Amino acid sequence: MISDAHLQGLDDPNQHLLVELLDRLNCPRVFLLGDLFHFWWGFPDVVYGDFVPVLAALHRLRRRGTEIAYVPGNHDFELGPFFERLDVQVASRLDLEVGGRRFVLLHGDEADTSVAYRLTRQTLRGGAFSRLMRRLGPARAQKLGHRLAGGSRDHGAAEPSERLIQAQIQLAERELRSADVVVMGHSHAPGVHHLEGGTYVNLGDFVRHHTWLAVTETGLELRQG
Numbered sequence: 001m002i003s004d005a006h007l008q009g010l011d012d013p014n015q016h017l018l019v020e021l022l023d024r025l026n027c028p029r030v031f032l033l034g035d036l037f038h039f040w041w042g043f044p045d046v047v048y049g050d051f052v053p054v055l056a057a058l059h060r061l062r063r064r065g066t067e068i069a070y071v072p073g074n075h076d077f078e079l080g081p082f083f084e085r086l087d088v089q090v091a092s093r094l095d096l097e098v099g100g101r102r103f104v105l106l107h108g109d110e111a112d113t114s115v116a117y118r119l120t121r122q123t124l125r126g127g128a129f130s131r132l133m134r135r136l137g138p139a140r141a142q143k144l145g146h147r148l149a150g151g152s153r154d155h156g157a158a159e160p161s162e163r164l165i166q167a168q169i170q171l172a173e174r175e176l177r178s179a180d181v182v183v184m185g186h187s188h189a190p191g192v193h194h195l196e197g198g199t200y201v202n203l204g205d206f207v208r209h210h211t212w213l214a215v216t217e218t219g220l221e222l223r224q225g
């Protein structure tokens with residue numbers, strides 16, 4: 001399970017590190033838990049040149065027989081048209097059983113219930129914004145989206161807010177009432193938390209920590225690189 005690479009373009013070193021990781025994975029399933037791209041607004045039949053290396057790596061991974069699922073993050077829009085053609089499942093959350101344990105997979109931005117965040121989310125996910133992006137077309141939509149997402153190179157370098165980290169723990173506690181393991185990203189704060197109801201793993205990110213979760217027969221391993 002991998003999330004939050006916030007890839008920015010062909011010269012982003014994290015894109016090549018992520019490609020190397022995807023190319024050496026040898027497992028039945030891979031879960032992408034959001035914000036692989038700093039901004040993605042999908043148009044049918046549009047392949048963004050900036051992301052060809054990672055898209056090709058996902059295609060190779062799928063061709064090797066690995067099933068891939070993508071839970072969109074708050075920087076990902078309209079993933080369906082393109083990713084379903086790559087035979088990647090897109091779902092807003094995933095509830096599944098692995099090795100007899102019930103997993104819930106989320107991006108994790110749901111935890112942020114602040115008014116400002118909810119307003120922004122409502123606007124960006126609304127019909128008016130969608131119509132605007134379609135009118136702009138792929139090149140200008142990506143440009144605008146990138147600006148809205150904050151174009152800075154050192155995105156993700158800032159320390160995650162304690163408020164968000166706590167809100168995610170509370171969300172995990174709620175989900176653990178009906179699950180054994182909750183996995184999310186978004187806060188870029190990697191960690192394995194043993195809570196009363198089960199285990200909550202935050203994936204961290206692939207911007208600065210380069211952390212990801214391996215689910216093996218022996219347990220959960222937060223790995224680096």
Ligand SMILES: [Mn+2]
Nearest residue numbers: 035073074186
């Ligand atoms: Mn996010």
